[in-house]
Amino acid sequence: MRRILIVGAGQAGLQLALGLQSNGYDVTVMTNRTADEIRDGRVMSTQCMFDTALQHERDLGINFWEQEAPRIEGLGVSVTGPESARVIDWVGRLNGYAQSVDQRIKMSGWLETFAERGGQVVVHGVAVSDLDYFARTYDLVLVAAGKGELVSMFGRDASRSPYDTPQRALAVSYVHGLGPRPEHDFKAVRCNLVPGVGELFIMPTLTTSGPGDILFWEGVPGGPLDVFGDVKDPAEHLRLTLDLMKTFTPWEYDRTRAGVELTDAGGTLAGRYAPVVRNPVGELPGGGLVLGVADVVVANDPITGQGSNNAAKCAAVYLEAILEHGDKAFDRDFMQAAFDRYWDAAQHVTKWTNAMLAPxxxxxxxxxxxxxxxxxxxxxxxxxxxxxxxxxxxxxxxxxxxxxxxxxxxxx
Known part of the structure; x- marks a missing residue:
């Protein structure tokens, strides 16, 4: 039985682990948090997964929350003009519904399922020096943790990374109490574009306290939306979010008038990062090789909402590549070929996302x-x-x- 180590317990890492496990592989997942710590912690992302990505979960039988999560049937765009009036407003219908499940729910649930099915979970931070040892004891090591020291093993691909600084300052609030958009009677993601300033995205979600909504500001760095960096108090974070909605997207602010509140004390998130494509093969000091997964190798700005979709697609491609590879060695050629198959789809997302960041x-x-x-x-x-x-x-x-x-x- 082939032994595989996956470092990281996010969308890609756990989806791949569960898929390999169901095909008889001996899989170990290393994560720096327990399932309970994930479930009770701070929100990790915004996520709206579209039909193709959701189908990968259905194929593995791990779509545990599909009946509970709101069904998103459309995607709308509004554009702000002079005096914060809407000059464009429309909504398109999706061929297959999308869904958003708070990753605190999904990742804790998947991690517990993986362990219940006999998978080994090691709760421990991982350094490059640790991987040096693991690369000699496992047939394949995959790095699916997109932050921290491990990412430094994967060099930036300048030819595919036009930006070297963050293009947006990000601020997320998970809320209850948001009213519906009166223009349609179905649930939709709403993309509100404020030229020269940034974007406000609103999406229905399933969170730890039931159905809710995500309010997500993307601000041009240094602009009027770039005000969340020093905010530590969740209530102040929400107040700023609503004040900016009142100023720049008053039609969306109208949906808050009945009173919105944070879903929980961990329901806010702020930060920024530069979008980047990295080389997929990491070289260890001892000569071993590791394969980067999802955000480790392709980290797009969330302006097009593709992070969890890319992660699901990457996991599906890698699963197929590993199964096809049989008993052969997981060498550099295998790793590069697996990434190239993923890049066939990811390149289109990267091109589109980078285009949307520019005027x-x-x-x-x-x-x-x-x-x-x-x-x-x-x-x-x-x-x-x-x-x-x-x-x-x-x-x-x-x-x-x-x-x-x-x-x-x-x-x-």
Missing amino acids: PPEHVLNLIGAAGQLPPVADRFANGFDNAADFEHWFYEPEKAAAYLGSVAPQG
Whole structure:
């Protein structure tokens, strides 16, 4: 039986561990927190998983919260104009529903399931020196912990990483009490774009205290939204969030008037990081090799909501590659080939995300505006969140955008 070590207990690490376990592999997961510590801790992310990523969980039978989590059936965009008025507002329908499950629920539940099924869980921080030993005792070591010392083993790929500084300051609040958007009777992610300032995303979620919503500000560094860095008090964090909504997205602030409150004391998060693509193979001092997973090797800004989706897709690709590899050695060629298969999809997400961080060119503004008049355009935007490769055909180049709009616009 082949022995595999996975360092990290997030979406990719645990999904891959459970998939390998179900195929008879001897899997160990190393994590720096117990399931209870994860469940009772601070929120770790925003997450909205679209149909393709959700299907990977269904395929493994680990979609434990699908019946409880709100079903997100659309994705809407609003754009702020002068005096904080909406100049664009539309919603597209998703072909398959999306869902958001607080990672505190999912990761603690998956970690417990992995252990109950006989998997070995080691609760301990991991240093590069530890991996030097483990690389000699396991057939394959995968690093799925996207922060800290271990990431330094994976060199930045400058050719795929146009930004070397954070492009947004991030601030998250999980809340109860948010009212519905009156424009539609189904649940949708709402993307509110404030040109030159940042973005406000609102998404329904299932959290530790039941259904709620995530309020997520992405602020241009140094701008009026970049005010959360020194805030330690959760109540002050929420107050700032609501004040900024009142100023820049008053239509969303109207949804808070009945009174919103944080889901729990751990329901806020703030930070920033530079989007980066890294080389997938980490070299250890003793000569061993480790394979980077998900955010370790492709960390996009969350402006397009792709982090957990990428993680699920990476885990699915790596699982397939490992199963196909059989009894052969997990050498550098295997590791590079597994990543290349993942990059086939991830490259489209990275290109799209990096494009959305920059001021939009005129033809993209035309597309966003047209979506308010042409439902097929709105729907195609929405479903691009599930399949970013589709943007290649109509989004990036003015000629393709014009041809597409000409094909869907009413004639005569």
